[in-house]
Amino acid sequence: MAAQTPEPVGFGTRLTDLARPLRLFSLTPPREATPQEDLSRIAEVTIERLRPLGLDALVLYDIEDESDRNPDVRPFPFVRTLDPGAFHADYLSGWGGSVIIYRSVGKYEPADLKTWLGEQDPQRVATVLVGASSSSAPVRTRLAEAQSLWQDTGSLLSLGSVAIPERHARHTNEHDRMLRKQEAGTSFFVTQVVYDLTWAKDLVSDYAYACRGRGVEPAHLVFTLSVCGSLKTLEFLQWLGVHVPRWLQNQLQHAPDPLSESYEQCAAAAAELATFCRRLDVPFGFNVESVSNRRVEIEASVRLAGAIRDLLES
Amino acid sequence: MAAQTPEPVGFGTRLTDLARPLRLFSLTPPREATPQEDLSRIAEVTIERLRPLGLDALVLYDIEDESDRNPDVRPFPFVRTLDPGAFHADYLSGWGGSVIIYRSVGKYEPADLKTWLGEQDPQRVATVLVGASSSSAPVRTRLAEAQSLWQDTGSLLSLGSVAIPERHARHTNEHDRMLRKQEAGTSFFVTQVVYDLTWAKDLVSDYAYACRGRGVEPAHLVFTLSVCGSLKTLEFLQWLGVHVPRWLQNQLQHAPDPLSESYEQCAAAAAELATFCRRLDVPFGFNVESVSNRRVEIEASVRLAGAIRDLLES
Numbered sequence: 001m002a003a004q005t006p007e008p009v010g011f012g013t014r015l016t017d018l019a020r021p022l023r024l025f026s027l028t029p030p031r032e033a034t035p036q037e038d039l040s041r042i043a044e045v046t047i048e049r050l051r052p053l054g055l056d057a058l059v060l061y062d063i064e065d066e067s068d069r070n071p072d073v074r075p076f077p078f079v080r081t082l083d084p085g086a087f088h089a090d091y092l093s094g095w096g097g098s099v100i101i102y103r104s105v106g107k108y109e110p111a112d113l114k115t116w117l118g119e120q121d122p123q124r125v126a127t128v129l130v131g132a133s134s135s136s137a138p139v140r141t142r143l144a145e146a147q148s149l150w151q152d153t154g155s156l157l158s159l160g161s162v163a164i165p166e167r168h169a170r171h172t173n174e175h176d177r178m179l180r181k182q183e184a185g186t187s188f189f190v191t192q193v194v195y196d197l198t199w200a201k202d203l204v205s206d207y208a209y210a211c212r213g214r215g216v217e218p219a220h221l222v223f224t225l226s227v228c229g230s231l232k233t234l235e236f237l238q239w240l241g242v243h244v245p246r247w248l249q250n251q252l253q254h255a256p257d258p259l260s261e262s263y264e265q266c267a268a269a270a271a272e273l274a275t276f277c278r279r280l281d282v283p284f285g286f287n288v289e290s291v292s293n294r295r296v297e298i299e300a301s302v303r304l305a306g307a308i309r310d311l312l313e314s
Numbered sequence: 315m316a317a318q319t320p321e322p323v324g325f326g327t328r329l330t331d332l333a334r335p336l337r338l339f340s341l342t343p344p345r346e347a348t349p350q351e352d353l354s355r356i357a358e359v360t361i362e363r364l365r366p367l368g369l370d371a372l373v374l375y376d377i378e379d380e381s382d383r384n385p386d387v388r389p390f391p392f393v394r395t396l397d398p399g400a401f402h403a404d405y406l407s408g409w410g411g412s413v414i415i416y417r418s419v420g421k422y423e424p425a426d427l428k429t430w431l432g433e434q435d436p437q438r439v440a441t442v443l444v445g446a447s448s449s450s451a452p453v454r455t456r457l458a459e460a461q462s463l464w465q466d467t468g469s470l471l472s473l474g475s476v477a478i479p480e481r482h483a484r485h486t487n488e489h490d491r492m493l494r495k496q497e498a499g500t501s502f503f504v505t506q507v508v509y510d511l512t513w514a515k516d517l518v519s520d521y522a523y524a525c526r527g528r529g530v531e532p533a534h535l536v537f538t539l540s541v542c543g544s545l546k547t548l549e550f551l552q553w554l555g556v557h558v559p560r561w562l563q564n565q566l567q568h569a570p571d572p573l574s575e576s577y578e579q580c581a582a583a584a585a586e587l588a589t590f591c592r593r594l595d596v597p598f599g600f601n602v603e604s605v606s607n608r609r610v611e612i613e614a615s616v617r618l619a620g621a622i623r624d625l626l627e628s
Binding site: 172196197201202204205208209245247250251254276 | 512523
């Protein structure tokens with residue numbers, strides 16, 4: 001199928017254009033127990049649904065339980081999902097465009113991670129290396145070690161890292177962490193889901209001025225946005241560590257239709273963050289995901305990604 | 315001069331129209347050491363400057379040192395100012411419109427406060443009773459006692475109270491405090507200076523839903539906005555307990571012209587809060603003040619009040 005469409009521009013090339021906002025869409029791979037014949041169909045339907053969005057890359061998450069990070073009961077039960085690299089290799093050949101494969105590095109032996117990094121086609125695959133979700137989690141590979149392994153493989157894949165406005169609100173040093181990650185090779189950042197615009201702007205601002213102060217070119221900062229169609233999803237977002245301001249919690253709790261309410265909030269957030277980043281000359285982008293697998297929420301996510309495309313192209 | 319203009323509508327009458335946003339402007343009375351001949355001139359200039367704004371009331375602050383509340387050095391030195399009631403009685407007869415006289419109740423003996431409350435003309439004067447700035451401050455009259463004294467004088471003056479989004483962010487019960495103040499007779503609220511819109515919206519939202527839950531009609535919530543023309547003023551706002559988000563601190567610190575930067579932020583805040591309150595059916599208003607007495611900041615405050623008038627009438 002890739003042969004029918006013009007050869008897509010590699011993600012690394014996209015990153016060199018700082019004036020052009022990135023547009024990503026994230027998927028959690030199907031659950032491990034999914035029958036093989038369903039996997040092909042899921043992949044096909046997904047590709048057809050996402051193709052009109054003209055994305056710069058498809059993001060594939062590497063799901064961890066994360067229950068070690070939060071003592072509260074996980075609102076949605078943890079379900080083991082396919083390895084994102086395997087799902088890509090085995091089922092997403094029809095996608096044709098770039099993919100960004102997350103790696104929760106603590107899950108892997110260093111040798112396995114290095115092998116995987118070395119085997120990927122840098123024209124097609126970028127990676128986001130993610131450290132452990134808590135400092136007490138048992139890990140096979142630490143983030144700094146994973147970054148070294150990436151360097152050992154020639155630093156060929158575009159390397160992304162996570163940036164967390166909530167951590168910045170607590171410790172006010174996330175911009176320093178970002179600069180250290182950039183020194184280690186990171187060329188783009190993806191946030192966790194953003195519902196608190198003030199906190200997101202605080203991070204953008206501190207990062208922008210820190211870059212200026214040190215004479216460093218800021219890297220793309222991609223904000224993850226996710227609709228929230230039910231109170232259960234809201235609870236799950238908060239369980240994941242997303243800070244939802246009180247007024248917005250109230251609004252979603254009292255809305256006759258929380259899905260369209262959250263959709264409007266996400267669209268408004270994209271517009272406000274775009275204006276803010278442009279003003280500060282921070283290259284940016286948006287990543288749309290659905291944290292739940294309810295059909296209406298996935299469909300609203302696709303609509304949101306389309307609205308963001310229109311916003312950025314207008 | 316009042317005879318030349320139509321008899322103004324009393325502030326109490328304004329409060330009964332929940333659909334109409336209030337517009338206030340605040341003054342700190344001149345310093346005690348001001349020569350008497352200058353006081354008349356200051357009053358005259360002020361009245362001429364404010365008359366075109368069509369305000370619902372002029373607010374006169376009752377300044378306290380507040381150094382007991384904050385161990386940090388006060389960025390602007392504390393200067394004793396005229397009693398707001400005396401300044402009004404002796405110099406502001408030309409104003410003609412309503413005034414809202416603040417009373418920091420801890421400064422007064424109960425008997426003096428009661429006498430003052432009983433002597434005011436409810437057609438011209440409303441009051442905001444303010445409790446001590448810290449729980450450790452020595453007080454002559456506590457807020458609850460002052461509210462009783464107001465009731466003893468027949469509850470004739472329109473009674474206002476302060477509402478503090480920053481306190482809500484810390485303790486998440488400011489809406490409960492507001493409802494208790496309403497039970498004690500409060501018919502409008504004035505915030506301290508607002509620079510954090512999320513925190514202001516959090517308070518509006520919790521207050522709105524608490525009112526609905528208890529079947530109480532919400533009272534006007536008047537947001538105080540103040541321009542900030544220098545880093546010294548920014549420092550003073552923060553000393554006063556105003557939360558300025560990091561991004562906005564950065565923006566003011568790096569702006570070639572912090573005054574016009576803060577002016578834009580205040581105007582945008584007014585628009586956003588008006589939309590938000592209308593959506594939640596909370597009656598609202600704006601109070602513009604200048605926390606510094608620099609001429610350019612006072613002039614920008616008057617311009618801001620004019621812009622807010624235009625916004626609310628459009």
